[in-house]
Amino acid sequence: MSTAWYLLLSAALFTLGLLGVLVRRNALILFMSIELMLNAVNLSFVALSRHMNDLAGQVAVFFVFVVAATEVVVGLAMIVEVARSRATVDIDDINLLKG
Amino acid sequence: MGEAVLFGILSVTALAGGVGVIASRSPVHSAISLLAVLGSLAILYLLLLAPFVAVLQIFLYAGAILVLFLFVIMLVHGHPLARTGERLAWQRPLALALSALLFLSQGYVSFRGLTSARAEPQEGLGTVQEVGRALFTTYLLPFELASVILLVGIVAAVVLGKPLPRGTAFPPEPQRAERPLSPVGAREGEG
Numbered sequence: 665m666s667t668a669w670y671l672l673l674s675a676a677l678f679t680l681g682l683l684g685v686l687v688r689r690n691a692l693i694l695f696m697s698i699e700l701m702l703n704a705v706n707l708s709f710v711a712l713s714r715h716m717n718d719l720a721g722q723v724a725v726f727f728v729f730v731v732a733a734t735e736v737v738v739g740l741a742m743i744v745e746v747a748r749s750r751a752t753v754d755i756d757d758i759n760l761l762k763g
Numbered sequence: 764m765g766e767a768v769l770f771g772i773l774s775v776t777a778l779a780g781g782v783g784v785i786a787s788r789s790p791v792h793s794a795i796s797l798l799a800v801l802g803s804l805a806i807l808y809l810l811l812l813a814p815f816v817a818v819l820q821i822f823l824y825a826g827a828i829l830v831l832f833l834f835v836i837m838l839v840h841g842h843p844l845a846r847t848g849e850r851l852a853w854q855r856p857l858a859l860a861l862s863a864l865l866f867l868s869q870g871y872v873s874f875r876g877l878t879s880a881r882a883e884p885q886e887g888l889g890t891v892q893e894v895g896r897a898l899f900t901t902y903l904l905p906f907e908l909a910s911v912i913l914l915v916g917i918v919a920a921v922v923l924g925k926p927l928p929r930g931t932a933f934p935p936e937p938q939r940a941e942r943p944l945s946p947v948g949a950r951e952g953e954g
Binding site: 665666667668670671672674676677678679681682683684686687688690692693695700703706707710711714715717720723725727729730731732734735736738741744745753 | 766767770774777778781782784785787790793794797800801804807808811812813815816819820823824827828831832835836838839854855858859861862863865866869870872873874877879881882883884885888889893894897898901902905909912913915916917919920923924
């Protein structure tokens with residue numbers, strides 16, 4: 665079983681996440697797509713850690729977890745705040761800064 | 764052989780979940796699909812001799828982050844999704860083309876970039892002891908900085924969740940569009 669298959673699965677998941685960010689308009693689904701991309705990167709970190717018998721990849725995943733948790737907490741707080749004041753989570757409707 | 768079979772099943776589950784995340788109409792279905800992705804990735808981490816990361820994946824992602832997602836979906840749910848209609852027609856084909864390009868280049872790199880063969884499995888590579896030792900020796904400074912990031916996240920969430928003082932919110936009310944535009948002075952007089 666070659667590591668390349670794991671990297672290919674990681675690439676496919678990352679592409680799905682990117683596609684979600686590019687085509688979806690719901691801010692919550694956008695955030696979940698970002699989580700999907702983070703998980704894809706984590707998979708390649710772990711696969712390469714196994715490939716090289718190096719612990720550094722798994723430690724990197726640990727830090728990605730920390731950043732992902734913080735990002736979700738802050739981002740979801742912002743989404744709740746926007747939904748409270750603008751009554752929508754559609755990012756096309758959140759265009760106050762549009763000239 | 765067993766690894767290949769397990770990998771095949773798990774990758775199909777993960778990809779189906781990934782498609783579900785971006786194709787579901789309702790955010791709740793997206794969250795459940797994300798759970799499928801997270802679960803199959805956790806088992807893949809076990810397959811890759813990373814038990815610590817696998818447990819963290821379940822605890823942190825499935826336990827904390829996904830529950831937070833579902834909680835916020837419940838909070839936000841019920842707001843009708845007003846559609847503006849001004850969507851760009853060429854956006855979706857362009858996104859598909861760019862994503863396909865990215866996937867092809869990533870696939871090329873993953874098969875051509877690895878020049879060495881995979882190392883033999885090493886006993887106790889990703890156990891809690893080993894990862895913990897690495898975190899508290901080699902990566903001590905990043906570990907402490909991670910705690911600062913978490914602290915900033917906590918403070919930010921508390922500050923964002925606090926109700927704003929009266930009159931400072933912009934736009935002032937969600938039903939702003941329904942009432943006729945009034946002079947600024949009149950609104951200040953109300954408060």
